[in-house]
Amino acid sequence: MKLVGVLLAIVGWLVPVVALNFTQSLGARFAMTIVGLAITLIGILVVLNNAHQKHAIWKL
Amino acid sequence: MMGLVTRKTGCSLLAVLVLLICGLGAVGQAQNAEPASPTAATAPPAAAPVTPSMDAPLDVKAAQPPSADELAKGDPGGTKTGTVSDVVVSDSKKGLTLSDTVNQVGQNRIAINFVWTLVTGFLVMFMQAGFAIVETGLCRAKNSNHTMMMNFMVYSLGLFAFWVCGFAIQMGGGAPYSTLGGANPLNSEHVFNFFGKTWGVWGTHGFFLTQGGSYDVGVMVLFLFQMVFMDTALTIVTGAAAERWKYIAFAISSLFMGALTYPLFANWAWGGGWLSQLGANFGLGHGYCDFAGSGVVHAVGGLTALALSMIIGPRIGKYNRNGKPNAMPGHDIVLVLTGCFILAFGWFGFNPGSTLAASGNGALRIGSIAVNTMLAGCTGSFGAILYMWIRYGKPDASMSGNGLLAGLVAITAPSGFVSTIGSVIIGLVAGVLVCVSVEFIERVLKVDDPVGAISVHGTNGIWGVISVGLFADGTSNYGGSWNGVNGSVRGLFYGDPSQLVAQLIGVGTLIGFVFTFSYVLNMIIHFIVGQRVDAAEELEGLDLPEMGALGYPEFVLKPETVSAMAAD
Numbered sequence: 001m002k003l004v005g006v007l008l009a010i011v012g013w014l015v016p017v018v019a020l021n022f023t024q025s026l027g028a029r030f031a032m033t034i035v036g037l038a039i040t041l042i043g044i045l046v047v048l049n050n051a052h053q054k055h056a057i058w059k060l
Numbered sequence: 061m062m063g064l065v066t067r068k069t070g071c072s073l074l075a076v077l078v079l080l081i082c083g084l085g086a087v088g089q090a091q092n093a094e095p096a097s098p099t100a101a102t103a104p105p106a107a108a109p110v111t112p113s114m115d116a117p118l119d120v121k122a123a124q125p126p127s128a129d130e131l132a133k134g135d136p137g138g139t140k141t142g143t144v145s146d147v148v149v150s151d152s153k154k155g156l157t158l159s160d161t162v163n164q165v166g167q168n169r170i171a172i173n174f175v176w177t178l179v180t181g182f183l184v185m186f187m188q189a190g191f192a193i194v195e196t197g198l199c200r201a202k203n204s205n206h207t208m209m210m211n212f213m214v215y216s217l218g219l220f221a222f223w224v225c226g227f228a229i230q231m232g233g234g235a236p237y238s239t240l241g242g243a244n245p246l247n248s249e250h251v252f253n254f255f256g257k258t259w260g261v262w263g264t265h266g267f268f269l270t271q272g273g274s275y276d277v278g279v280m281v282l283f284l285f286q287m288v289f290m291d292t293a294l295t296i297v298t299g300a301a302a303e304r305w306k307y308i309a310f311a312i313s314s315l316f317m318g319a320l321t322y323p324l325f326a327n328w329a330w331g332g333g334w335l336s337q338l339g340a341n342f343g344l345g346h347g348y349c350d351f352a353g354s355g356v357v358h359a360v361g362g363l364t365a366l367a368l369s370m371i372i373g374p375r376i377g378k379y380n381r382n383g384k385p386n387a388m389p390g391h392d393i394v395l396v397l398t399g400c401f402i403l404a405f406g407w408f409g410f411n412p413g414s415t416l417a418a419s420g421n422g423a424l425r426i427g428s429i430a431v432n433t434m435l436a437g438c439t440g441s442f443g444a445i446l447y448m449w450i451r452y453g454k455p456d457a458s459m460s461g462n463g464l465l466a467g468l469v470a471i472t473a474p475s476g477f478v479s480t481i482g483s484v485i486i487g488l489v490a491g492v493l494v495c496v497s498v499e500f501i502e503r504v505l506k507v508d509d510p511v512g513a514i515s516v517h518g519t520n521g522i523w524g525v526i527s528v529g530l531f532a533d534g535t536s537n538y539g540g541s542w543n544g545v546n547g548s549v550r551g552l553f554y555g556d557p558s559q560l561v562a563q564l565i566g567v568g569t570l571i572g573f574v575f576t577f578s579y580v581l582n583m584i585i586h587f588i589v590g591q592r593v594d595a596a597e598e599l600e601g602l603d604l605p606e607m608g609a610l611g612y613p614e615f616v617l618k619p620e621t622v623s624a625m626a627a628d
Contacts, residue, residue: 013572021255040572058379
């Protein structure tokens, strides 16, 4: 799951960067940036963090 | 009649201008109605008459310099010191020329900028002391030596890594830096071509401050200033990972952060890299704008701190078995608040110094930048103290300190672009945001951050980056353009929504790339040397097992405190 979290974080970053080249519309670029940020945050704060919390020291 | 007079006056002015431009010979040719010679037609208009007079000796006596007798009497009023006599001449036989005078003016401007940049860099360096005592004060006494030593050594480790390669990666392709005389050897950026655009990714001049001709006075000034910024980012991490970070892992991690993580993002934002070119390449405002480093310095540090805190996990005793967090108060609130004041003082180097100039290129805005910095720090502490007072019934000292720092972190990126109203709002939001973020990270994410570094620097660094895209008021003018786009930086509230998109792409890069890069790097270190100390060492305190000496050898640490912690 850690790997999935990392991949989601990277994909979320690449979404708005790649979208820059496919649209000139400011609204579309803004939307893609928000979508990318959401993917990244889910990857880090939910998927990756949960993977680390699974074996947290206070659960042992 | 007026028109006639104006026309006659205009003719006279024109005649004088022609005399100046073409010289007497050319005028003679014009009177004979002959076509101008090719030489006269192609010569630079202003150069012909000016060139001879540049080397001609000036009449120094006309400037009435004080005599040697007058100077021998002293100058209590300061009116006789610094006159034409002090202008350096290039040829003593010839005496002072216009050329000498003009060169002196240019050198004076660069000298002012050098001194300004160096002195503000010295202020930023002193912030290391502030960070050291804030973090140590917020940790327990049994870890004081270890925490201080991390903050102490991160300066040297980061500096060394930055000298070897970090500076070259960051700034090696960003020249010219006009306020520092150009620093022209830093003119080689490695670029990739995607979709018909060039994407600068890292610099390739300046390794060891010698390669690529970088043994240069301007480069040295730039190095010092950028180096202390980089070290600020590194020292953020030591706070979040305090009280359980293995010292050898800290040393290796800091070296890599100073050599790679920080310089890469700093290149993209400040060294002419692709983020700074979002405006020129894609029409997004002025590209990613981060005046003094809310993103480059603080968010990079804060996000690396988050990555590391996830990897090494919380301190023993921080969470009960049901996941409820326990308060683990620091041992010296006096140190903490003193450190906050030192940091606030150093921030006057951080933000105003980021003009890299006090003369020319709109650098007189340093006054505005300094006031913005003060105000945001002030409202940041207001926001935090009010939040804590209302929510918990008491004004919390450590969170008040963190509120001050949060305001300062948030104003760092926009300080050069916003008005005082904007800075007050940015600081106030930051003060509340840091409290909410600390609660969220501690209670929801269950990530242990003993000093609140992730919230102060990560969360508010990101808020600072976004706030540029909202509050930049379009009044700044640093030499007429920013990131290669003419005009002033404007945010959403001042008519340019595209600037906000550029800032958000910067935020996406910070979270998506910088966090991930730091995470992977520290996971590798974790697998090789291990990031966390043994549980027994952690319970005993890291001073003896890791450093070999107690921070406070005359203190008697209560055995029952340790036992109670072990029981948890």
